[in-house]
Amino acid sequence: MDAKDILGLPKTPLSVPPEKKSQPKKDSQRKPDGISREVYALTGGLAPLMPSIDSSYLKKRPPSDEKITWQWLPFTNSARKDTLQLYHWVRVVNGVPPTGDYSFAKYNKSIEVTKYTDEEYAQHLTDPSWTKQETDQLFDLCEQFDLRFVIIADRFPSSRTMEELKDRYYSVCRSILLARASSPADVSGHPLVKENYNASQEKERKRALSMVLSQTKQQEKKDAEVLAEAKKIAESRMAAKGVEESVMPATENEFPETTIDHNTLVSLSNVRLAPVAAPPSTLVIADTSSTLASLRMLPVYLRTYALEQMVQQASSSAGLRTIKRVEQTLQDLGINLKPRVPTKAVCAEHLELRKEILTLLNLQKQLQYKEAEGSSLREGTTYSEMPGTPKRQVRDHDRTFIPDAMSFGGERGGRKDPKRKGPGRVSETPSSPANKRPRKMKASDL
């Protein structure tokens, strides 16, 4: 907007009034007072977390009755142990130099390391693995290096691990605390008393941490997959609890179990299903009951939410591209992706329509496959020109078709396209559940 101003171009007449109002309102309801509009826009429309300088402060002028001079004066620092005197510029008001300590002296903080006497050592602090000399050395170093155990461990004369040093230090402090306390109750709140340092636990923790850090990418991937599987198994157990017994008819043996995460299916491997399009629908029926069951568990829900869940579950066997094609088909038919009047009947019809469209798309793919095989058989060559686009669309999930296609002649037939998965990859089930997760989430935004 301002750029156009500078360039002298006319602003677009229509969009200015509603735009001005509709854009800033997304960021904030109010213009701030005190900061100009441009600066506000620079910060992304959000107020700064802390006010940097109060704008009124900038406008203030020093009171005219005061006379300010700057003088080069000596000063001492109470944090220093010697009496070194340095010089610096000082703001002098009306001839009176400022009083008080050097302003940075207060930052000279140090850790208080407990000190023990020899008698105390003899009484409470003797330890078989530590000599007094070593313990004294340890405490010296602690004092010198402000309890920075990394340095202390490095400087310690005999080679002791950091955990050992820490253990010794904290147990000595604890014993001293307990010994000096007038009653146990006094110090029971002290962190050392409440939770003692546990050397073995620390060792374990550090080892585990370094293991996690040093994991290779491959290991990370494997871990993620295992976790995803575990989560799915847990979820399927939950779903199975709410579902009634449903003995569903077979799926073919070679039919890759792409939906193992839903119901437990009783598979009668004798039954062979001729139309490959049927298995998706039988699985879909099985899953519907689990979604319905989970909906019935809710005390209340909205019809639109229920429809979303059912649509998601129905599309769970389909890849993202297929889902997009379903939506495109719906739009071509003039149907809203989300029904305008979602009554029970309308939602049921909508769901059925979506399922039928899925069937339709599957059949279309199947037909293309058949035609492709047909042409390769007829020509008798090892490969023929395959339509490129459909293959890429199928890549997502339809491994169901590959076994069928492969069983006909020419297993090298036409799969020169490097993107296509070869026969050996058909049973790549480990990756498919992992792939399912992101797709499932995207399917929900209709």
Place this chain on the structure above:
Amino acid sequence: MTNSSSPKKNEQDQPETSGPVLKSLKTKLSKPEDAEKKILSKKFKDVEISVPIVYGNIAFWLGKKANEYQSHKWTVYVRGATNEDTRRVIKKVVFQLHSSFNNPTRVVESPPFELSEQGWGEFEIAITLHFHSDVCEKPLSLYHQLKLYPEDESTSLSIKKPVVVESYDEIVFPEPSESFLARVQNHPAVNVPRLPVGLTFPTPVEDPSERKRGDTKDHPLSQWFTNFSEADELLQLAAARQQVQTHIAKLRRQITVIEGQQQQLKPSSDQ
């Protein structure tokens, strides 16, 4: 898809003919208070109650009286889809407005469940429906994007014609309690399916709080309400399904033909 169709009952067998359920319960249990509690907590698995609602906003431009911070007067509301009174289901509605409003959490405890304000900004309003305790313990949230300006930017703003955005939805209670069912069984705002045989309820006593009318049939803004009818949508869907089914049949035929052809070719192809 459903399991045994009997609702969750006590051990006692229900008589086939109508004796009201309440009476048989009372004879079994010694304490009447226990019976009351049992009635309230008894839920029916296969009776799904749905309450059709419409929620949205109507916004009027203030025209000459508009200033930078108050350009529109708008009302956000939840009403029964047929403009019937929903207070037997909904106890109160909480509208969560943008934080720049004073007291952005507005609670409306009696119908009509609506809220009017003046402002200039469009933002998302969280509408939380709280139900009576025997209806549902948990509240249900809806989200509505307040709309003040017409979709078509070229339409000039008019004082007389407001911007109306309404959404239809249905609140579904899959396992309603008996007392809820009793209270709404014949109420026009609520869809109750046919009850299983032998299940009847006495007509509920009139609630004194209902003396003031809570429906929105004669609401001042009712002329702008949208009439949501499922008939059009059903027709559209049926037509679409018909198209798709024809297409599917055609494809199936084509596939069978090709398979037949390939069967013939198979013996002649060499490996």
